[in-house]
Amino acid sequence: MFRKRWADHTFREKGGESISMVQERNIAALSDILRTNEGKNIVIGTHGTALSSILNYYDQEFSCGDFMRILDRMPYIIELDFDGTTLLRKTEHIHIEKKHD
Numbered sequence: 699m700f701r702k703r704w705a706d707h708t709f710r711e712k713g714g715e716s717i718s719m720v721q722e723r724n725i726a727a728l729s730d731i732l733r734t735n736e737g738k739n740i741v742i743g744t745h746g747t748a749l750s751s752i753l754n755y756y757d758q759e760f761s762c763g764d765f766m767r768i769l770d771r772m773p774y775i776i777e778l779d780f781d782g783t784t785l786l787r788k789t790e791h792i793h794i795e796k797k798h799d
Contacts, residue, residue: 700765732783733782
C-alpha cells in the first residue's frame, strides 16, 4: 500500500487520506507554525507519513524509498532551516537503524 500511495499521491482507501491530502494539511500547519514563530527555534514531533509528505513538498525527488528508509530509522531527527516559509537546508541528525533478522 505504501508504494501505491507514493506512486499516485491522489490514491486513498475508502475513508482514508491520500499523500496529497496529508501533505496539504501538514504544509498548512507548518506554514502557520513558521509564521507565528518567525526567528525562533522550534521542535516539532510527528509521524513518518506526515514528515515524509512535508519533505516531499520541498523536494519532489523525495519518494517512497526515502519514506521506507525513515521508517527503518526511528526515532528519526531532521533539522530544517527556513527563511520565512522557504526551506534553506535540511540536516539529518541522530537516528537508530533497525536491524532486520
